[in-house]
Each structure stands twice: as structure tokens, then as C-alpha cells.
Amino acid sequence: MAGKYPRYVSERKGGLFYQRDYPISMHVYKKQYSRTLKLKTNNYTDSELQQAITTATQAYELSLKMMQNSSLENYTEAELEKAAAEYIRKLGYKAGELADDESGLDDQLIEVDDIIDAGRTRQLTVEEEVAVRAYRAISQAEAKKSMMLSQVWPEYVAKKRLDLTTREGINKQRKWDRIFACIGEQKLTSPRTLDAIHVGIDKYWTERREAGVKVQTVRRSYAEVVAALNYANTRHRLNWVIKPDSEGGETDEETQKAVLDMNEQIALAKHCLADRDTPAVSACIIFMMQSGAMVSEITRLNIDEVLAELDAGIPQISIGKDNKTRVKTKERRRVAPIVLGVDYLRQHIGEAIELCNELDQSSVSRQISKKIRQVTGNNAYTAHCLRHTLMALSDIADANYKHMAAIGGWKGGKEVISPMMLQYGADGLSTAEGFIAVTNTSRKVLAKLLEAVEVDRGNVVSITANS
16 A cells, blocks of 8 residues: 555545654654544545645644744734644534533633633733634634635625636736735634734735836725725624725826827828738727727627627727626727728727737737837837827817717716717617717827828728728
8 A cells, every 4th residue: 555645644444644743853742643634545536635635734834833832923813723723623523513512511621711811911822822712612603603814805706796717807816816915814803813904915015016016006906805805894894994004105206198199100000001910919909099999998899799880881899888898987888980990990800809808908918019119119108008199189189078088988978979879889870960970070180190091092901981
């Protein structure tokens, strides 16, 4: 049988056990650590065995630490809870088991009353603290409902019905994992937990800022984690007041938003409309230049719906038309008239949508930024600059702000294209006076760009609205 099981694992009476010697220096206290892995021989998966070994190894290491260091200050809340659980396991009890009948408590636990009394005049040793926690866990009914901080996020995910299999859900999970790692495991009802949360968020803030992440980006990254903590606070009546103060009023230095000049815009549009090597990226850019769309918004487009909209009397693309589609703000639900590169988008917008769904948003944004920089020669430009550029063009053209707000999803656009109008459908909007006016404004704003590209139409596809 030797070598059949991983190190420290052996078979005993039809089950698997974890058995490991303590260092020789500890043999004066105890020679060996042993516990069942709660797995039957030949009735387990590799992952179950590895998880059981990991749990046993952590318990062994904590046991060894307790032999070497009895100062309570050197233990985290999570370690104390694990030690108490191990203590209960060795005694053969379960948490809350004797909540209704304390007469079954062994003599080993009855002496805890003396320890509790001693704790009023001195700090308990770690062994005493563990014994007290074990006693309370066995004898108090509320121990059955004891929660740890790690359980907060699954509760929040269930409440908000977050899909952690999507790219967005995966990103949310990563943010929780990263901030939770800074906080550390805590017992939810411990008086030390709130301080640990604030210290952990401070640590996360410092790490991200030192990595060069902008203030607003860091704030956004922990906003949902704080929301999850506040949900737990309300649900479990914890009386927390979570106010991350690590920011200290810190703000990013005010920077002028970069916009492409007209020559750069013309060069970029001509390049993209002639692009046959990376049409998915170029289609993203052509669409973004006239709609102010973001990569995240392209990701949520439906290919069949978009192709049908591009064949309407006025070619258009709706963003967030379905109320089930998530948008950054309610203003971002909009329909953008397509006046530039209609034929090119008909051919390649499907590839653009597929690219945005195959890769994460950051990767697509980097590809777009790379192309903009290659064409313009300006390494300061990013994908987001296209949205700023559209707004700048509207200012230069003294365009109707409400019309441009309807196109770009800024505040005020709903006064022109109402949520009711968004439901008209592509054919309905094509004959609606409001949308016709918005389309004309789009042509006015992009007039120089359209004229320049039209001159070059011998080398690129038509950019007219009804091409």
C-alpha cells in the first residue's frame, strides 16, 4: 500500500486519515497530529482528496503555531475560529449541539467558567480563548448561525442575481477576491471586524494608487464590495458604518481630455474604411466616431438586430434598447444614426461584436487605442478619446446639444428621443421628425469628415446614409 496515497495520508478502517509528526523540538508537548479526512477508501475524487488534505494541513500548521506561540495578539480572528472548530471536532461535538441541554457537557468544558472569570482580570492565552469559543459554540444556539466575512459575497451575489460566469461577473468576483485578501477572514459578529474592513480597504487603496491607478477608478473598483458589506450590515443588523477614509480627499490632477484634430480624424476614418486586415477593430472605431459608443456597449449589441437596423430608411444602431440590457446610466439607452461607413459596418459590425465578446473589454480597447496611435502618431490617444472628440466636434459646429445628447447618451437627449420613441423600431424612427432632425445634426457635426472621406470614395466604400 506504500506510495498509494499522498504524503501524510494513510488508510485506516476503510477510511483515509491524515497523520503527521510534529518537529522534534515539539515532542515534549506532543509527537503526532492525526485526523480523519472523512473520505471512504476508493470512494472519493482527486479534488475532494486535495481539499481534505489542504484543510488538514492548515489545521496541523495552526496546531503547531499554538504550541510555539500562546500570545493571543499573534492570531487572526479566522485562526481562532478554526482552532475552536478543531477543538470541538476532537471532543466529538458539533456547534450548537448542546444548546438546549448543557448537562451533557464534559468536565473538560465545565472549567471554562473559571477561564471566563479569569479573563476579566487578565488577557487569556490562545488556548484559553479557543476553549471559551468552543464552549460557546457548543452551548449556544446562535453558534449554529455564526457567519464569516467570506460568506457575505455569496449572499450578495444571490440577492443581486449576479452571473459570475460572464466577463462582467468574473471581474466583480476578482475585485471581491482582491479586496477580501486585503481584509482577511473575519467572524462577522466580532467587534474587530469593522476595523479590519477599514484597514483592508486602506491597504487596497494604497496598492492600487501605487500601481498608478486613477482615484476614480479605485473608487469604482471597491464600490460594489462596499455595497455587499452594507447589505450584510443591514441583513444581519451589525451596526456597521463603513466609510473608507483612505482617500484623504485625494483627487487626480485635472487633465485636459485629449481629442483628435480634424486631420487626424480624416486619416483615421480613411484608414479604417480601407482596412481589410483588422476589420473588426476598424468597424468598432467607425461606429464609435459617430456614436460615442464604448467597447462595453458594443459587446452587448445583438448582431441580427444591428444588421436589420442598418438596412432601415435611416441606418441606425440602438444601444440598450432592451431594458434588460445593462447600461452605465439611463441616458445611455439611445439610437445613433449611422452616417459614416454604412456599407463597411454592414459588412464588419458582426465581426466587431464578436471580437468584443471573445476578448475582455480592456484587450479590445488596447487594440483600438493601438490603431488610433499608429494612424495619428500620437501615443496619448486612447479609445475613449473618440467619445471626447465627438463632443468637441459638436461644440465646434454649434450643434443642437439635445440632439447630440440623444446620439452620445448624455443628459438631455431624452427630451428629443423619448424612451417611448426608442420602442418605435428602426422603420418607425426613420420617419419620425425628431430622429430625422437628430440625423441631420449628426451630418452637420461630421460634415468635414464626411466630405473628406467622400472625396476619397474611389478607394473606400460610400459613406452616404442611404448607400
